Amino acid sequence: MDIPKDHLVDMYETMVKIRRFEERIRELYFADKLPAFDIAAGLIPGEMHLAAGQEPVAVGMRPHLKAGDAITATHRPHHVAIAQGVDLNKMAAEIFGRETGLGRGKGGHMHLFSVEPNFGCSGIIGEGMPVAVGAAMAFRHKGTDNVALSYFGEGAANQGAFHESLNLASLWKLPVVFICEDNAYAISVPKAASTAIPDNSDRASAYGIPGVLVGENDPVAVYEVMGEAIARARRGDGPSLVEIKTDRLWGHFEGDADAYRSEEFKTEMNERDPIIVYGNRLLAEGVLNEADMASIQQAMHDDVEAAIEFAMASPYPAPESALEDVFAGRSVQL
Amino acid sequence: MTTTTERKLTTQKAIAEGIATEMAEDDSVFVMGEDVGTYGGIFGATEGLLDKFGPERIMDTPISETGFIGAAVGAAINGMRPIVELMFVDFFGVCMDQIYNNMAKIHYFSGGNVKVPMVLTTAVGGGYSDAGQHSQTLWGMFAHLPGMKVVVPSNPYDAKGLMIAAIRDDNPVVYMFHKGVLGLGWMTNNPRATGAVPEGPYEVPIGKAAVAREGTDLTIVTIGLSVHKALDAAEDLEKTGISAEVLDLRSLVPLDREAIVASVEKTHRLLVVDEDYQSFGMSGEVITTAVQGAFDYLDAPPMRLATPDIPIPYSHPLETWALPSVERITEAASTLLVAG
Ligand SMILES: Cc1ncc(C[n+]2csc(CCOP(=O)(O)OP(=O)(O)O)c2C)c(N)n1
Ligand SMILES: [Mg+2]
Numbered sequence: 001m002d003i004p005k006d007h008l009v010d011m012y013e014t015m016v017k018i019r020r021f022e023e024r025i026r027e028l029y030f031a032d033k034l035p036a037f038d039i040a041a042g043l044i045p046g047e048m049h050l051a052a053g054q055e056p057v058a059v060g061m062r063p064h065l066k067a068g069d070a071i072t073a074t075h076r077p078h079h080v081a082i083a084q085g086v087d088l089n090k091m092a093a094e095i096f097g098r099e100t101g102l103g104r105g106k107g108g109h110m111h112l113f114s115v116e117p118n119f120g121c122s123g124i125i126g127e128g129m130p131v132a133v134g135a136a137m138a139f140r141h142k143g144t145d146n147v148a149l150s151y152f153g154e155g156a157a158n159q160g161a162f163h164e165s166l167n168l169a170s171l172w173k174l175p176v177v178f179i180c181e182d183n184a185y186a187i188s189v190p191k192a193a194s195t196a197i198p199d200n201s202d203r204a205s206a207y208g209i210p211g212v213l214v215g216e217n218d219p220v221a222v223y224e225v226m227g228e229a230i231a232r233a234r235r236g237d238g239p240s241l242v243e244i245k246t247d248r249l250w251g252h253f254e255g256d257a258d259a260y261r262s263e264e265f266k267t268e269m270n271e272r273d274p275i276i277v278y279g280n281r282l283l284a285e286g287v288l289n290e291a292d293m294a295s296i297q298q299a300m301h302d303d304v305e306a307a308i309e310f311a312m313a314s315p316y317p318a319p320e321s322a323l324e325d326v327f328a329g330r331s332v333q334l
Numbered sequence: 335m336t337t338t339t340e341r342k343l344t345t346q347k348a349i350a351e352g353i354a355t356e357m358a359e360d361d362s363v364f365v366m367g368e369d370v371g372t373y374g375g376i377f378g379a380t381e382g383l384l385d386k387f388g389p390e391r392i393m394d395t396p397i398s399e400t401g402f403i404g405a406a407v408g409a410a411i412n413g414m415r416p417i418v419e420l421m422f423v424d425f426f427g428v429c430m431d432q433i434y435n436n437m438a439k440i441h442y443f444s445g446g447n448v449k450v451p452m453v454l455t456t457a458v459g460g461g462y463s464d465a466g467q468h469s470q471t472l473w474g475m476f477a478h479l480p481g482m483k484v485v486v487p488s489n490p491y492d493a494k495g496l497m498i499a500a501i502r503d504d505n506p507v508v509y510m511f512h513k514g515v516l517g518l519g520w521m522t523n524n525p526r527a528t529g530a531v532p533e534g535p536y537e538v539p540i541g542k543a544a545v546a547r548e549g550t551d552l553t554i555v556t557i558g559l560s561v562h563k564a565l566d567a568a569e570d571l572e573k574t575g576i577s578a579e580v581l582d583l584r585s586l587v588p589l590d591r592e593a594i595v596a597s598v599e600k601t602h603r604l605l606v607v608d609e610d611y612q613s614f615g616m617s618g619e620v621i622t623t624a625v626q627g628a629f630d631y632l633d634a635p636p637m638r639l640a641t642p643d644i645p646i647p648y649s650h651p652l653e654t655w656a657l658p659s660v661e662r663i664t665e666a667a668s669t670l671l672v673a674g
Contacts, residue, residue: 037520039462045650046463097463097649108465108648123467124425125397158396159428186397188373194396255520260372319655322647 007063015055017300051079053249058083060222070118070135072128077121088307098314126161136174147175147233155186166207175233183248188260201243214244343531344517346378348490352497364391367419399429410452420456438481459512466645474615477586484586488561495538514559541588549579552603567663595627604636612640634674
């Protein structure tokens with residue numbers, strides 16, 4: 001690998017951090033909802049879409065980003081938010097509905113917004129894609145060489161917003177990279193039952209832009225392809241579409257019985273857990289040794305624990321603050 | 335005909351049974367939507383239907399709402415009776431053009447010559463911290479736009495009967511089911527989410543409200559999950575000697591204005607409870623109806639308790655504060671009784 005060692009390590013650390021975060025959210029999500037699962041109950045009520053298994057998709061772009069680059073993500077946003085460096089404490093606090101959260105408890109896990117670093121997400125499929133196009137317009141207008149990355153699931157590629165956004169970005173030659181996280185399912189619907197062609201990357205040709213398929217759930221492969229696509233956008237050569245085959249290790253949302261995926265499929269998927277595969281590779285190639293890995297593990301777990309503690313120690317917002325923030329100036333809506 | 339069966343179903347199962355009943359009778363009826371097949375609908379509205387009717391009639395779709403809802407319109411005007419599911423009403427934003435400019439207007443544009451007999455089913459409502467894109471009711475907005483009927487069942491019996499009436503109706507019907515009345519195992523539920531449902535076909539007429547509880551001191555007009563909150567509040571109020579009548583509108587379009595007026599003429603006081611946003615919606619419409627139709631009977635200005643004009647917040651204390659609650663209804667009713 002002719003990739004700088006610090007990049008390789010950074011991607012591994014971030015993957016470990018993401019996984020730990022998702023594991024802890026999952027534990028705490030269920031902690032007080034069982035035995036009778038009630039979605040409205042507990043420390044973290046509501047829907048919860050976790051991204052365990054999809055870490056490579058998020059971390060592969062990290063070493064290529066610079067300050068000011070924008071990212072829009074989906075209803076399954078944590079991995080991308082962490083990779084973008086969104087404040088983990090505030091993000092956890094938002095998920096726990098606290099006053100100290102990114103959105104003072106108003107948004108929740110599908111609506112995480114951060115100004116610096118620049119990050120946003122949405123619970124509506126395809127919604128972030130035109131927003132990334134707009135971010136790229138702003139960068140061009142301001143004369144910066146920043147780029148916008150738009151994450152979306154393979155299910156979103158059948159939404160009008162996908163096609164309109166690709167066309168706009170190509171037409172105006174904007175610095176956007178569209179990143180399709182292909183985990184083969186949109187809730188229960190397998191890609192083959194929803195998508196007329198096997199690979200969404202082929203759809204790029206309809207808009208006259210490069211379409212690249214990353215066939216494995218591997219951060220190094222993602223790193224290489226994203227390096228190209230981001231550099232191209234930064235140079236002013238226009239958008240690209242990158243499709244990455246990845247795995248959603250858990251249910252669509254927590255509490256999903258996941259009966260629509262066969263046991264065989266799930267077993268195979270777990271056997272190729274990207275963190276284990278990548279970790280073994282780093283060991284085999286001598287990038288890290290066992291002791292390094294243990295200390296990375298410890299450090300990442302500590303970061304996550306600190307964020308969860310911060311969140312749980314934070315106060316809930318005052319009920320009447322629900323009326324604030326509808327309009328600028330923190331005015332109250334009556 | 336009186337049915338003596340005491341068979342009980344949840345609202346969710348009653349909806350699926352209503353669809354199955356009509357599909358067995360009429361092979362022009364079919365279902366399209368995301369996760370309606372193998373999954374049985376995220377809220378179970380199509381549970382068991384794939385096994386009964388097969389993938390030609392119970393069709394999982396891509397996430398392409400403009401495409402498949404528009405396709406339902408096309409199928410409807412060409413001899414089919416599609417039922418199409420928009421998973422959460424909040425997602426209407428990606429496909430509203432097909433709904434309100436096409437589905438709702440073709441009959442009118444054609445001078446009544448082209449019929450659009452379809453049902454658009456959708457889940458509505460909050461109260462479980464699903465935040466601002468998965469918790470809205472938005473029925474006022476659909477009701478505001480001319481050309482579609484809008485029904486909102488609150489219990490299993492009405493759910494099945496309204497579904498059958500909606501499928502048989504020659505007009506587009508928006509069928510909104512509140513997640514909190516479905517009787518799903520994974521949601522906090524009200525005991526009335528399970529109730530007696532006759533086997534076989536029957537209709538609940540679209541456009542007819544139901545008196546969910548008789549009373550004499552005030553009328554609470556409401557719809558959806560708030561019917562149950564109002565009924566719970568009425569029980570509390572009774573303990574303090576206040577007799578509240580609860581009117582379940584069941585349909586917003588057409589609106590049963592006569593039932594509103596009749597109840598206000600009887601009780602002389604009106605409280606409207608609406609989980610939808612307060613301004614420009616159902617509460618204003620119901621109050622206007624009462625003021626115009628029963629002005630001389632009103633002993634106090636009508637009141638309303640609705641969700642304030644803010645996006646539905648995620649955090650539990652914020653959401654609980656924003657949505658109508660049993661306590662708030664009881665409080666408002668008590669205030670109304672001493673007003674005027
Ligand atoms: C416009 C819209 N339609 C439907 C949904 C419901 N929904 C939420 S997630 C999802 C599946 C998304 O699949 P994909 O884009 O592949 O992302 P994944 O969940 O696999 O990460 C659906 C249909 C939605 N949120 N927004
Ligand atoms: Mg997917």
